[in-house]
Structures are given as structure tokens and as C-alpha cells.
Amino acid sequence: MNNLDPIAVFRTEAAEQLEVIEAGLLDLTRNLGDKAQIDAVFRGLHTLKGSGSMFGFDQLAAFTHHCETAFDRVRKGEAPATHELISAVLDAQGHMQALLDQPNGEHDATSSRLLEQLQQAVGREVTGSRQPSVSVQNKADTPEQASTRTWQLDFRLPADSMINGTNPLGLLDELRDLGECTLSVSAEALPLLEALDPRELHLGWSATIVTDKPRSDIEDVFIFVMDDMVMELKDVTPEAVAATRVVEDAQPVTAQADTSGMSPNEQRMPANDAKSQRQADNVRVPALRLDEMMDRVGELVIAQSRLSQMAGSVVDLGLRSVSEEIERLAGELRDTMMVLRMMPVASLFSRFRRLVHDLARETGKEIELVTTGESTEVDKTVIDRLADPLVHLVRNSIDHGLELPEDRIAAGKPAAGKVTLSAHQTGSEVVITIKDDGRGIDRARVRTKAETSGLIQPGQTLSDQELLQQIFQPGFSTAEKVTNLSGRGVGMDVVKKTIEALRGSIDVKSEQGAGSEIALRIPLTLAIIDGLLVRVGNGNYVIPLSAVEECLELSIEEDLRSRGRSFISLRDDLVPFLRLRELFRTGSQPDQYQKVVVISTGRERVGLVVDQIIGDHQTVIKSMSKLHDQVSSFSGATILGDGNVALILDVAHLIAAGQQQEAQMRAAG
Missing domain, CATH: 1.20.120.160 (HPT domain)
Incomplete structure (x- = not known):
């Protein structure tokens, strides 16, 4: 129903x-x-x-x-x-x-x-502008003949017209409003009573219309059902019929398709019927139902994990066979469900055309918006939550980044500034980049503002990335005055909080006088991920597999030798590592052969010391309770096959902690 x-x-x-x-x-x-x-x-x-x-x-x-x-x-x-x-x-x-x-x-x-x-x-x-304008003239639409003409119209509306809200009687009334109209109904497609669906329309109509209106006015009556209906419209005015016969007599005889075996409806099928059929194959489903179905699939994955664990603990080949089959089906269902929730970022990027148009009018700047990678697909939930951060970033690029046309020309740039939105997929992450060719970020001004606001100490040593990240601090703004676009210091703070809530990260690049580039790294989905299950002490934890670079063994001797510096040598590179046992204060002794899981987000790498690597795990992400909102080391939790809970590590936070530890050690050394 x-x-x-x-x-x-x-x-x-x-x-x-x-x-x-x-x-x-x-x-x-x-x-x-x-x-x-x-x-x-x-x-x-x-x-x-x-x-x-x-x-x-x-x-x-x-x-x-x-x-x-x-x-x-x-x-x-x-x-x-x-x-x-x-x-x-x-x-x-x-x-x-x-x-x-x-x-x-x-x-x-x-x-x-x-x-x-x-x-x-x-x-x-209309009264006369001196600016050149383009006038569109459609010869078929102009009433070049004001005389009354007679039209023969045969049409059949789509069967689902009434379901979609079309009122056939309203269309017939519009036809009568055009002039003298004689209607007859065709019931040849009417099914037997037992097969009749009262929601469907099975009638067709023939109409003879005498009017001084042009052909386009008749076609406009059906303008929002035109693609799906069958319609034949002929000018049967005597002089038009005579002119048509003269033209037909002058044309050579050409081969025609054999339609003897086709029904009348098939013979009159419009050329775009295949397109209409493809459109009819699409089904609009409320997002809430997709979310509910995703929850059910998540519960199925958890149940399948429990079944696999039970099957592995008994010697029953039949049970193992069924478990493996259910595991395969659950995996395929999960992948299918993930695809259903994916949407191209084009639906997100298209919203900014209007924003850029309005901001160009408001600021007096000439702005060109360029979008690339619109076909990149992301989970619908991610797209919905990215809308506000991208609005702030685009507005910031236009207001703070792009110069006025006269300033750009003086600097040797084109008068029109360019804002580029791009997206591409890297593993299980999508990278969305906002780039402009404006004035760039004034690092001296950022430092001065950060020191004045108490965000950093005067003269404090910061890397370039750390300094640029100050623009995302709450209340930070380099605007000289508050405007409709900026100056309150809340926009970039919203960006950072939203991206962190999505378990993502932000990279900033800027060159003085050449523009800025802000890259948002976001997971493709927030529902189910592939994870690496590890043990630290007596607790189990999940590391997102997309962030795992490699795994190494760390013996007790190597662990003791690294005390005080916490670095490992990895192909001539020193990589800092964190002892999760100490970070989580497990109070347990380390295993004899510990493991180092090297994680990265592209440029930065950090090792995580764990006691045991259990294996890969399909992780259904569950949100943390409000009591754990301040626990930044974890981004969520999942339920294991034995019913126990495993916490999901927040990779971005751990990498930041590792880099901070490295900086402190280098400063101390």
C-alpha cells in the first residue's frame, strides 16, 4: 500500500x-x-x-x-x-x-x-537599452498567421499520470480554453474489470481544435507530461492539407519500416521512449528508509561475525560451510548497500554556482567558478554534512582571497578571480579541495592575530602548517571589520569541528600573492568500514584499515632501547611512535613480541605500539555516548562477534599526538 x-x-x-x-x-x-x-x-x-x-x-x-x-x-x-x-x-x-x-x-x-x-x-x-542584448526568435512560436486554423490532436497520457498528480480533466479544460474544441474518448486499451487498476489511466482522446493560437500553445498544455506521453498533432486546415499533399507528391518514394506486426501504440511511440523507459526504472526512496536499511545491514554484519566465531570454535563442516556462505552474502549485501547510499559530489558542487553568482554581485568582484571531479561519489550523510563547511570555505576564499578587478590587473592577474572546487578519491577517503588564485594567506598577519588573541605565545616556534591551522581556531579572524561575509571568527571554526566530527582532516597550502588551497580529507562512509582489529593489554581496538601503511615487530629489547626517544627507523626515515598501552593506562605488562602499526594520512606517519594484531574486521560504526564526547582518542565503537565492545581509534588525533610528541623531543634534544 x-x-x-x-x-x-x-x-x-x-x-x-x-x-x-x-x-x-x-x-x-x-x-x-x-x-x-x-x-x-x-x-x-x-x-x-x-x-x-x-x-x-x-x-x-x-x-x-x-x-x-x-x-x-x-x-x-x-x-x-x-x-x-x-x-x-x-x-x-x-x-x-x-x-x-x-x-x-x-x-x-x-x-x-x-x-x-x-x-x-x-x-x-524593452524601452531601449544601449547595451547589446540577444533577442531569441523562434519562428514556429510567433503568431505570423493570425487566422483561425484547425488542429487534429490524438494523445494518450502515461498510465501513472494520476498517481503522479496530473489531472486529465484540467488538461482537457485547457484545450477548450484555446478555442472551439470537439473531444472524443478512446477506450481500446481499457482492461477487463478484474485486471483494472483504478490508479492507472487507460483512456486516450482525440480532439479537433479550431483556434487562432499557434501550435506551441497546444503543446504547452502538455508541457510537463510531454516526455512520457504519446501525442500526434496535425494542422488539418484545408490549405495546409493541400500544401502538404503537394510536398508529398514531389518527394521520391523511400523505404519505410515494416510496422504491420506492431500495435497502434508501438507504431506511434515517440523517439525518446527509450529515455523515458530508463527514467521510469529509477525509484525515489526516502533517505530515512536507506538509513534504516543500513542499520539492518550493520546488525546483520555483527550477527554474521558472531556466527563465524562460533563456527570456527567447533568441528562441524556443515556449519562452517553455511557460515562462509552467509559471510559472502553479507559482504555482497553490505557492498550493495554502500553503493545505494553513495552520491556524486556534483549534487554538492552545483549549490555553489548560485552562491558565487550572488557574492559576485555583492562584492563587485569578477569570479569564475571551476568544478572538477563531480562524478566522485561519497556517502549521502557525508555530503549533507559537508554543505555548511564548504559554504564557509568558498565565502572565505572570495572575501579574503580574491582581490577586486582593479587590484588584480595591477598585480598582473586576469580581472576575474578563479575559485576551483575539485574532488578525487584516494583509497577509502575522498579529498575535496577549495583553491583560489587570490592574494594568499598573510602569515605575519596570522601570527600577530594569534598572539594578540592568546592562541600562541609571542615568538613561539611553529611549523608552517601549524601556523596556517590557526585560522581554524574559535574566534579567529583577520578581517578589519565585520561584514555580511566575514569578521566574526566563527566560519572556519565550524569547518574544523564538522570535519573532525566526520573523522576527517584539513590541509592548508598558501603562497603569498598566488592564492590558497584547502584540502578536506573525509572518509567515504560513516556506516561500515574495513578495520584492523588489535589488542592492547586486555582491550580490543579497531584501526581504520585505510590508514594502515604497514606492520612491524617490536621486541622487548628494541622497546627498551627506544625509551626516551620513541622513534623507529623505517627505510632511512625516523617515524615517531606511541605506546598505546601507556596512552590508555592499561596497567598491564607488554607482550614479549609487540607490534608497531604504522598509520598515515598521506604526508604524516606515526607508529602505534600494540600487543597483538588479531586481523581484519568489518566494522559497524556505533556513535559514542555524550559522556564520551571529550574523549578525542576514539571516533566510535563497534560490537565484536563475541558481544564485546571495541573502540575505534581516531587516526587524525593520534597522528597529531605523535607529531606533537616528536616536536617536544626534538626541542628537548
Whole structure:
């Protein structure tokens, strides 16, 4: 039984439609004469208006109608496409979202202001602007013949039209509004009563329409079901029929496809039916259901781990065989579930086109946004939580990084600054980079601000990375005054806290006068990871396998020799290591042959001394309780096959602790 709320479904689809409209408007800013984008924006507005009216969002439908009318004039060549018009409709698009969220709210004042802005944008250019503008003329849409014409229309709507909210009677009423209309219904596809699904539409219609409206007005009636319906529209005005016969008589006879074995519907199937079929294969599933299913898969993985442990403790080949088969199936189900939750970062990057457009207007800067690696996929939860940090980073790059056009030209740079968003996958991590070609980070200014704020001691020795990391401290800001964009010192702090909560890390690079680059390293998923299970004292711990570089043996003699320096020599490199037994205060004696697990995040490496390496482990991540929020050494917990709990080590924190220990030892030495 389908218990989805139709209003909730409409809100979801309307939000997607607003995104399509916004993307089309932003594409138009690059090429005002792009007829395909003009048509796409018009169709989006028309769809939103019709759907809003159908579901009772009258304010949304009435407001959208004015924007649709403006773009209809552009589409028909009656008004030019201009940057002022696009900006006005972008502002209106944000108001449409408010009308969607609060359909019964008081929006009259805002609606009036935006409609006046829209009218000025259209009227100013129509009355004669000196700036060159592109006028789009579609010959098929212009009413070059105002005489009355007769049209023969045969159409069949998709079977799921009513399920998706389409009202066939409303479409028929729109046809009658065009002029004199005679309708007849076709019931040839109507199934027998026992096979009839009352939710599906099985009827077809034929209509003869006498009107002075152009062909496009008839097609626009079906604009938001056009891709999925079967429609044949002919001009049967006597002079048009005669002209068609003359042309047909003059054409040579060509071979035609044999359609004798095809049904009438198949013979009239549109060319894009294959595309429509592929779209119909996609199913929209609420994210909450995916989360619930992920939880069930996690519990299954834990149960499978217990079964494997039990099967390994008994001599029963049948039980072992079943255990291995369930382990294989659970692994495949886990991998499939992980793929279902993955989304391309293009859905995240696309949000910043509007942000950059608005910031360019607000700051007076010329900004070019470049995105690469949009096909890189990340867990949906990660993408949702990355939105706010990336907003702060992009705003920071534009406000603090990019210079004004005249300053860039004076520095020998192009007038337009460039902000690049890129993503790529490295093992089980995704690296998202925000790069600009602006002025770079002034290290002297950062140090002065950090010392003034008490974040570091005057004259304190810091590595370049440590100094650059100061920009993420709470309350830190080098802005001279508070503006709408920056100056309060909270944005970068939010970035750091969010990335750390995602078990990620931040790398900063900057060159004075050449720009800055901030790289976010984030795990692909927050649900299930491959881990390395180790024992320290009497406790078990999990190290994310993606961070493990190699494992070494550390004897008691070597352990005693390294006392006081805690370094191991690894292929001519000195790598600091941490004794987890001492860090966790286990109070136990070390094993005779300890192991060193070398972990890294790309550039930095640290060794972790453990008593035993048990093996790989499919780790279902469980959140820590609020009582353990301040325990920074662990990022979560998992349940082992025997029912015991193992803590998951926070790699980023341990590497930072190892580097700090190394710096202290070098300073002492």
C-alpha cells in the first residue's frame, strides 16, 4: 500500500524543479542567446505553476505565473534575455521556495517587490537599452498567421499520470480554453474489470481544435507530461492539407519500416521512449528508509561475525560451510548497500554556482567558478554534512582571497578571480579541495592575530602548517571589520569541528600573492568500514584499515632501547611512535613480541605500539555516548562477534599526538 503523502511528494519534486530552474538561469548568464536554456527555464516555471495550482499552492502558482510570462516573452522573441532579467528571476526563485515552505504565510509585500523588480528588468530593456542584448526568435512560436486554423490532436497520457498528480480533466479544460474544441474518448486499451487498476489511466482522446493560437500553445498544455506521453498533432486546415499533399507528391518514394506486426501504440511511440523507459526504472526512496536499511545491514554484519566465531570454535563442516556462505552474502549485501547510499559530489558542487553568482554581485568582484571531479561519489550523510563547511570555505576564499578587478590587473592577474572546487578519491577517503588564485594567506598577519588573541605565545616556534591551522581556531579572524561575509571568527571554526566530527582532516597550502588551497580529507562512509582489529593489554581496538601503511615487530629489547626517544627507523626515515598501552593506562605488562602499526594520512606517519594484531574486521560504526564526547582518542565503537565492545581509534588525533610528541623531543634534544 502506498502511504506517501501527495503534498510531501509535490514538495520534493518542486524543490528539484527549483534547482533545475536555478541551474538553467545560471547557465544563461554565460550565453544569453542559448535558446535551449531559455526553453528549459520556461518549462520549469510552467511545470511548477501547473503542479502548484493542482496541489493547492495558489500563492506559488500565481507568483510563478508572472515569471513564466516574462520568460514566455523571451522565448517568443518579444523581449530580450538580459542579466537584469536573470537576476530578477533568481531572486524570485528564492521567494518561490518560501512560498513552497509556507504556502499560507504573509508574502504579499515580498511578492509585490519582486514582481516590480521583474517588471523593471523586462521593461527597461524593452524601452531601449544601449547595451547589446540577444533577442531569441523562434519562428514556429510567433503568431505570423493570425487566422483561425484547425488542429487534429490524438494523445494518450502515461498510465501513472494520476498517481503522479496530473489531472486529465484540467488538461482537457485547457484545450477548450484555446478555442472551439470537439473531444472524443478512446477506450481500446481499457482492461477487463478484474485486471483494472483504478490508479492507472487507460483512456486516450482525440480532439479537433479550431483556434487562432499557434501550435506551441497546444503543446504547452502538455508541457510537463510531454516526455512520457504519446501525442500526434496535425494542422488539418484545408490549405495546409493541400500544401502538404503537394510536398508529398514531389518527394521520391523511400523505404519505410515494416510496422504491420506492431500495435497502434508501438507504431506511434515517440523517439525518446527509450529515455523515458530508463527514467521510469529509477525509484525515489526516502533517505530515512536507506538509513534504516543500513542499520539492518550493520546488525546483520555483527550477527554474521558472531556466527563465524562460533563456527570456527567447533568441528562441524556443515556449519562452517553455511557460515562462509552467509559471510559472502553479507559482504555482497553490505557492498550493495554502500553503493545505494553513495552520491556524486556534483549534487554538492552545483549549490555553489548560485552562491558565487550572488557574492559576485555583492562584492563587485569578477569570479569564475571551476568544478572538477563531480562524478566522485561519497556517502549521502557525508555530503549533507559537508554543505555548511564548504559554504564557509568558498565565502572565505572570495572575501579574503580574491582581490577586486582593479587590484588584480595591477598585480598582473586576469580581472576575474578563479575559485576551483575539485574532488578525487584516494583509497577509502575522498579529498575535496577549495583553491583560489587570490592574494594568499598573510602569515605575519596570522601570527600577530594569534598572539594578540592568546592562541600562541609571542615568538613561539611553529611549523608552517601549524601556523596556517590557526585560522581554524574559535574566534579567529583577520578581517578589519565585520561584514555580511566575514569578521566574526566563527566560519572556519565550524569547518574544523564538522570535519573532525566526520573523522576527517584539513590541509592548508598558501603562497603569498598566488592564492590558497584547502584540502578536506573525509572518509567515504560513516556506516561500515574495513578495520584492523588489535589488542592492547586486555582491550580490543579497531584501526581504520585505510590508514594502515604497514606492520612491524617490536621486541622487548628494541622497546627498551627506544625509551626516551620513541622513534623507529623505517627505510632511512625516523617515524615517531606511541605506546598505546601507556596512552590508555592499561596497567598491564607488554607482550614479549609487540607490534608497531604504522598509520598515515598521506604526508604524516606515526607508529602505534600494540600487543597483538588479531586481523581484519568489518566494522559497524556505533556513535559514542555524550559522556564520551571529550574523549578525542576514539571516533566510535563497534560490537565484536563475541558481544564485546571495541573502540575505534581516531587516526587524525593520534597522528597529531605523535607529531606533537616528536616536536617536544626534538626541542628537548
